[in-house]
Amino acid sequence: MGSRPTLASLAGQLGVSRQTISNAINAPERVSPPTLERVRELIAASGYRPNNAARQLRTRRSRNLGYRLFPSPDGINTAIMDRFLHALTERLYEHGYRVTVFAVANDDAEIEAYEELLETAELDGFIVADTRQDDPRTSWLMDRGVPFVTFGRPWAADNDSCPHSWVDVDGRVGTAEATHYLLTQGHRRIGFLGWPEGKDLARARPTGYELGRDRKEGWKAALSPHLEPAELELLSVGVPDRIREGAAGALTLHRNGATAIVCASDSLALGASEQLRATFPDKSPAVIGFDDTPVAAAVGMSSISQPVEEVAEKVVEIMRTILDGPANQTKAPQHILLPPRLVLRDGGGPLANPPTP
Amino acid sequence: MGSRPTLASLAGQLGVSRQTISNAINAPERVSPPTLERVRELIAASGYRPNNAARQLRTRRSRNLGYRLFPSPDGINTAIMDRFLHALTERLYEHGYRVTVFAVANDDAEIEAYEELLETAELDGFIVADTRQDDPRTSWLMDRGVPFVTFGRPWAADNDSCPHSWVDVDGRVGTAEATHYLLTQGHRRIGFLGWPEGKDLARARPTGYELGRDRKEGWKAALSPHLEPAELELLSVGVPDRIREGAAGALTLHRNGATAIVCASDSLALGASEQLRATFPDKSPAVIGFDDTPVAAAVGMSSISQPVEEVAEKVVEIMRTILDGPANQTKAPQHILLPPRLVLRDGGGPLANPPTP
DNA sequence: GGGCGAAACTTGAACGATCAAACCTTGTTT
DNA sequence: AAACAAGGTTTGATCGTTCAAGTTTCGCCC
Numbered sequence: 002m003g004s005r006p007t008l009a010s011l012a013g014q015l016g017v018s019r020q021t022i023s024n025a026i027n028a029p030e031r032v033s034p035p036t037l038e039r040v041r042e043l044i045a046a047s048g049y050r051p052n053n054a055a056r057q058l059r060t061r062r063s064r065n066l067g068y069r070l071f072p073s074p075d076g077i078n079t080a081i082m083d084r085f086l087h088a089l090t091e092r093l094y095e096h097g098y099r100v101t102v103f104a105v106a107n108d109d110a111e112i113e114a115y116e117e118l119l120e121t122a123e124l125d126g127f128i129v130a131d132t133r134q135d136d137p138r139t140s141w142l143m144d145r146g147v148p149f150v151t152f153g154r155p156w157a158a159d160n161d162s163c164p165h166s167w168v169d170v171d172g173r174v175g176t177a178e179a180t181h182y183l184l185t186q187g188h189r190r191i192g193f194l195g196w197p198e199g200k201d202l203a204r205a206r207p208t209g210y211e212l213g214r215d216r217k218e219g220w221k222a223a224l225s226p227h228l229e230p231a232e233l234e235l236l237s238v239g240v241p242d243r244i245r246e247g248a249a250g251a252l253t254l255h256r257n258g259a260t261a262i263v264c265a266s267d268s269l270a271l272g273a274s275e276q277l278r279a280t281f282p283d284k285s286p287a288v289i290g291f292d293d294t295p296v297a298a299a300v301g302m303s304s305i306s307q308p309v310e311e312v313a314e315k316v317v318e319i320m321r322t323i324l325d326g327p328a329n330q331t332k333a334p335q336h337i338l339l340p341p342r343l344v345l346r347d348g349g350g351p352l353a354n355p356p357t358p
Numbered sequence: 359m360g361s362r363p364t365l366a367s368l369a370g371q372l373g374v375s376r377q378t379i380s381n382a383i384n385a386p387e388r389v390s391p392p393t394l395e396r397v398r399e400l401i402a403a404s405g406y407r408p409n410n411a412a413r414q415l416r417t418r419r420s421r422n423l424g425y426r427l428f429p430s431p432d433g434i435n436t437a438i439m440d441r442f443l444h445a446l447t448e449r450l451y452e453h454g455y456r457v458t459v460f461a462v463a464n465d466d467a468e469i470e471a472y473e474e475l476l477e478t479a480e481l482d483g484f485i486v487a488d489t490r491q492d493d494p495r496t497s498w499l500m501d502r503g504v505p506f507v508t509f510g511r512p513w514a515a516d517n518d519s520c521p522h523s524w525v526d527v528d529g530r531v532g533t534a535e536a537t538h539y540l541l542t543q544g545h546r547r548i549g550f551l552g553w554p555e556g557k558d559l560a561r562a563r564p565t566g567y568e569l570g571r572d573r574k575e576g577w578k579a580a581l582s583p584h585l586e587p588a589e590l591e592l593l594s595v596g597v598p599d600r601i602r603e604g605a606a607g608a609l610t611l612h613r614n615g616a617t618a619i620v621c622a623s624d625s626l627a628l629g630a631s632e633q634l635r636a637t638f639p640d641k642s643p644a645v646i647g648f649d650d651t652p653v654a655a656a657v658g659m660s661s662i663s664q665p666v667e668e669v670a671e672k673v674v675e676i677m678r679t680i681l682d683g684p685a686n687q688t689k690a691p692q693h694i695l696l697p698p699r700l701v702l703r704d705g706g707g708p709l710a711n712p713p714t715p
Numbered sequence: 716g717g718g719c720g721a722a723a724c725t726t727g728a729a730c731g732a733t734c735a736a737a738c739c740t741t742g743t744t745t
Numbered sequence: 746a747a748a749c750a751a752g753g754t755t756t757g758a759t760c761g762t763t764c765a766a767g768t769t770t771c772g773c774c775c
């Protein structure tokens with residue numbers, strides 16, 4: 002029982018040189034059809050697979066990309082990044098790329114890890130999630146010309162002139178759509194349950210504060226034709242991203258006259274929904290969450306769904322044009338903003354009538 | 359500006375041979391103290407890091423382990439595997455190991471991926487989660503002598519004679535502890551809300567059915583000294599792992615006289631808890647969940663917490679003795695069963711009194 | 716003082732692939 | 746008919762490391 006086949010061993014069997022086998026794999030047009038055929042047959046029969054380490058040593062390409070795992074915060078919103086990682090891995094795998102994950106505590110450590118991974122494992126690039134304004138990570142990567150794509154906008158004044166590629170979901174469109182839907186249902190006093198504004202309160206939110214502002218603006222834009230600014234003011238509340246706080250915030254909004262609520266996250270929405278149903282069993286305000294997490298689906302709550310699978314697909318597409326595309330082609334950074342989708346559900350919650358056994 | 363330092367370039371600067379530098383890194387005892395000192399200084403000053411591809415090509419070790427990402431099911435229990443992956447990655451990184459993740463649809467595809475990853479990326483081993491009885495994956499890995507450790511027992515008749523190493527959490531002990539706690543609180547008729555039994559209903563549960571049986575047995579063992587078998591029978595219900603089903607199951611248990619409920623998952627517990635609180639606002643039965651997911655923490659529900667970080671630590675320890683330990687030492691498989699911890703919370707749920715603004 | 720052995724270090728080869736350049740064949744051009 | 750071009754194939758070198766087998770130095774012992 003021999004060890005695994007190599008280019009040289011295959012070449013020996015076929016009476017050709019290693020380079021011919023190599024060409025058959027990497028540049029088939031250089032090999033004559035009959036030879037190509039024979040080589041391909043042997044490759045299939047022998048189950049040959051090129052050794053990545055050897056290839057990497059020579060080409061300085063690892064076909065391996067890095068992704069940072071985020072620490073699970075106390076929210077329920079991690080589920081969405083889970084789905085993203087899953088889709089990302091799957092899509093990249095299809096194109097022969099592997100994903101190396103790493104976990105670090107903060108941005109500084111993340112940059113250090115980039116350096117380490119680039120130098121030892123020679124990763125070909127990174128997928129960076131959860132970008133913030135003036136993100137030190139993207140500047141670092143850009144400075145050294147490391148290929149990367151972000152899931153998240155740079156949130157700079159002009160996102161379109163951003164020098165790197167990004168894919169993101171348009172939260173504004175999502176909350177606007179939810180608000181419009183509630184308007185068609187006859188609601189006018191629609192509340193927004195979001196996160197606190199101001200940078201110093203960053204801890205209270207799952208990510209940068211720009212995200213929350215974006216989501217709030219969609220609600221505001223959809224509702225402002227129908228309400229006075231003073232009323233709008235009353236109908237917006239910002240609280241830390243926890244279920245408990247969502248419950249409290251919902252009561253405030255209800256007191257201010259809200260008959261329906263659009264939320265910045267499912268955590269808030271879940272708190273709001275359960276609280277309102279408990280406090281006002283007969284006619285509790287409608288609640289729409291954000292992210293369409295499993296919990297929302299489970300309790301039958303409407304929510305705005307981010308197309309993370311599509312985001313992953315776009316990210317991979319862009320990454321491939323950067324890494325596999327023609328070398329000397331100028332690669333203009335791509336910016337893709339995907340619309341979320343409103344998922345309507347009947348309401349759910351505790352069962353009205355105990356089922357008979 | 360030169361490219362990155364290599365063994366040869368460092369050797370040139372110091373007037374020694376490459377091998378001496380290599381020895382200083384991998385076998386310091388072979389190098390004389392003064393030379394060692396000089397080499398180490400230069401390494402630090404130059405920021406030299408060994409190239410992994412070259413090292414791998416020669417040693418056939420990649421310092422890279424594989425881990426399969428699970429498809430996010432519709433439950434809320436993925437959070438725990440998230441934490442596990444995070445801890446695992448962190449611990450392995452500390453010891454110079456990287457984690458390559460992959461996502462596949464089923465067991466066959468998983469085995470194919472093992473093969474692919476072993477041959478091309480030459481992974482050193484795998485961490486296998488969520489094992490079942492007669493798991494085809496572990497047999498495959500064992501047959502080819504691939505190093506691996508599982509998070510999860512083999513669930514065979516005799517776990518202790520299992521030929522591979524595993525780490526798991528003792529669900530039985532967890533539910534027993536929860537039941538005991540409820541007994542000390544004066545409860546006698548304590549219900550168990552679990553999953554359906556029988557292999558054909560596998561879809562209804564997050565994983566193999568052995569897990570659910572294990573958790574149920576802890577409750578049964580703790581309670582059987584206090585109740586007749588017939589009563590026990592009435593106090594146990596098995597439903598699919600969804601919030602909605604948990605709500606229904608809880609009502610059944612309540613009808614059968616349960617004053618407290620121990621659950622096989624937080625999904626079920628959440629449904630039970632919310633339902634009971636809605637249906638019996640004044641004196642709703644106590645509910646204890648399983649897995650201590652973020653949702654449980656958020657709604658203030660008691661739950662049995664799996665020490666996944668500790669599991670990850672043990673898994674890494676075992677993996678290191680396999681991979682880095684003395685080569686010709688006989689490695690008896692290790693089996694570690696960790697106890698979960700009961701996390702008590704006040705109850706939470708909707709706020710009784712609307713807070714003043 | 717010759718032989719021996721250990722310690723410290725060096726040298727050549729190998730891992731398995733790709734790059735760059737050389738080498739044959741053919742067939743076409745002048 | 747000699748020169749040239751292009752297509753197909755081979756050869757030698759190289760990526761950066763470690764293994765295995767050398768070499769040198771020096772002290773020790775009989």
